[in-house]
Amino acid sequence: MLNDAVEDYGITNVAIDMGIKGPRLSALRSGExxxxxxxxxxxxDQVRVSFLRQWAEAEGLxxxxxxxxxxxxDAMDPQGRLPLxxxxxKSLDKSSA
Numbered sequence: 806m807l808n809d810a811v812e813d814y815g816i817t818n819v820a821i822d823m824g825i826k827g828p829r830l831s832a833l834r835s836g837e838x839x840x841x842x843x844x845x846x847x848x849x850d851q852v853r854v855s856f857l858r859q860w861a862e863a864e865g866l867x868x869x870x871x872x873x874x875x876x877x878x879d880a881m882d883p884q885g886r887l888p889l890x891x892x893x894x895k896s897l898d899k900s901s902a
Contacts, residue, residue, distance in 0.1 A: 806863065808834050810855040811848075822849040 811819050811834065820830040824847065832838040845853070861870065 806859040807840070807852075807856050810852045810859065813855060814849060814852045819849060819852060823847045 811830075816830065817827065820827050823830070823844070829838070833840055833844065848856075
């Protein structure tokens with residue numbers, strides 16, 4: 806699913822936006838190198854959101870949970886850390902209003 810999201814956005818565009826070279830992205834995509842939280846956090850927003858939506862749909866999650874996952878992905882800082890749960894809840898409350 807992550808590879809699909811990367812391909813949809815454009816492999817070259819993803820590498821440029823992540824600040825890495827094509828061979829490094831190829832190694833990540835093939836499983837030769839592991840995806841670390843900082844690498845996942847450096848993915849373009851559109852790729853992260855697309856991946857989370859695909860994953861949520863594949864798992865049969867309700868749309869509200871998929872939206873919560875998207876909100877959490879959007880709230881990640883560059884090191885892949887999530888904000889306090891209260892901040893996520895505030896964001897969810899605003900989006901459901």
